[in-house]
Amino acid sequence: MARGHILALLVLCLLCTMHSPKIEGSIDIGVNYGMQGDNLPPPREVIEMFQRYNIGKIRLFEPVHEVLDALRGKQIDVLLGTRNEDIPVLASSPENAQAWFDTNVQPYIMDMNIPLITVGNEVIPWRFSEFILPAIQNIQNILKARGLGGMRASTVVYPIVLGASHPPSAGVFSKESIGYMTDICKYLESQSAPLVVNVYPYLAYAEDPRHVRLDYAQFTATEPIVRDGDLSYTNLFDASLDAFFWAMEKVGVTNVALVVGESGWPSAGMGNFTTKHLAATYNKNFMNHVLSNRGTPKRPGDYIEGFIFAMFNENLKPAGKERNFGLFYPDKTPVYNVF
Numbered sequence: 001m002a003r004g005h006i007l008a009l010l011v012l013c014l015l016c017t018m019h020s021p022k023i024e025g026s027i028d029i030g031v032n033y034g035m036q037g038d039n040l041p042p043p044r045e046v047i048e049m050f051q052r053y054n055i056g057k058i059r060l061f062e063p064v065h066e067v068l069d070a071l072r073g074k075q076i077d078v079l080l081g082t083r084n085e086d087i088p089v090l091a092s093s094p095e096n097a098q099a100w101f102d103t104n105v106q107p108y109i110m111d112m113n114i115p116l117i118t119v120g121n122e123v124i125p126w127r128f129s130e131f132i133l134p135a136i137q138n139i140q141n142i143l144k145a146r147g148l149g150g151m152r153a154s155t156v157v158y159p160i161v162l163g164a165s166h167p168p169s170a171g172v173f174s175k176e177s178i179g180y181m182t183d184i185c186k187y188l189e190s191q192s193a194p195l196v197v198n199v200y201p202y203l204a205y206a207e208d209p210r211h212v213r214l215d216y217a218q219f220t221a222t223e224p225i226v227r228d229g230d231l232s233y234t235n236l237f238d239a240s241l242d243a244f245f246w247a248m249e250k251v252g253v254t255n256v257a258l259v260v261g262e263s264g265w266p267s268a269g270m271g272n273f274t275t276k277h278l279a280a281t282y283n284k285n286f287m288n289h290v291l292s293n294r295g296t297p298k299r300p301g302d303y304i305e306g307f308i309f310a311m312f313n314e315n316l317k318p319a320g321k322e323r324n325f326g327l328f329y330p331d332k333t334p335v336y337n338v339f
């Protein structure tokens with residue numbers, strides 16, 4: 001074989017390794033890497049844990065360079081957030097968005113898959129809501145200009161953007177959010193980008209345990225609990241997602257996928273609602289539901305990505321259940337076994 005050919009092959013092989021699919025056997029589930037703790041392991045060790053437990057995806061709330069450096073070549077897909085404080089700057093001009101991108105994303109894209117950049121977390125309907133769409137557009141335009149066709153820009157919302165969600169077909173954006181959400185969802189649809197939603201059946205159950213059944217919140221019910229027209233629901237998770245699908249449909253958006261950016265169940269902090277057993281049950285069932293690719297009753301067979309909240313118990317969060325969402329203690333031992 002001629003030398004040129006060998007060289008070409010070598011280069012090809014290199015390219016293959018960089019863009020090859022995730023490690024054989026890795027689980028198509030994500031975990032949120034929250035960092036609000038003063039006793040967490042260094043990022044390099046955290047990423048080793050993701051590898052050891054075959055966790056295929058990670059969500060970062062902001063582009064911490066030490067974490068991104070640790071992720072180089074590790075074949076873990078990254079859902080990369082921006083800090084909420086950076087949203088006005090990202091929205092202010094294409095040049096400012098480029099400067100952010102060149103510092104926080106461009107140096108890493110050859111060494112990892114970053115399928116989605118999310119502008120802010122749970123911002124709508126609060127401060128900076130009006131900057132979300134222009135910031136998404138500025139980032140999406142950079143991705144297009146640089147030929148990064150496998151990447152998209154989006155944002156992360158939570159059920160507060162809905163004015164109603166029960167039954168799912170009543171799902172509608174709230175009057176504070178509908179203006180922002182309509183424009184954002186239409187834009188996402190035009191770009192084939194998903195919307196990221198944080199969904200916690202635990203919260204609905206903990207707020208109203210007399211009306212929300214535990215088995216409905218935990219994916220353990222074996223019969224339909226809620227009937228809604230022709231559709232029936234055995235779990236609150238599906239019902240929550242379908243409320244979002246209905247709300248989008250009502251503003252004329254029928255083709256935006258949902259990614260679940262956060263879901264989880266605390267293992268302590270609020271009496272018998274928060275035990276290791278309940279947390280393990282929820283997170284295992286959540287994972288199996290995501291991996292089943294069953295979609296929801298309204299969107300059967302849709303691929304819905306999911307990220308568990310969170311990797312660690314975080315001791316700088318408000319006291320109580322907020323500190324106990326972790327799959328692992330800061331000393332890297334499991335709180336309970338999910339993987």
Ligand SMILES: *[C@@H]1O[C@H](CO)[C@@H](O)[C@H](O)[C@H]1NC(C)=O
Nearest residue numbers: 209214271272273274275278
């Ligand atoms: C928690 O304890 C109360 C009072 O004993 C009981 O009624 C309830 O069913 C328990 N909840 C769970 C989830 O175990």
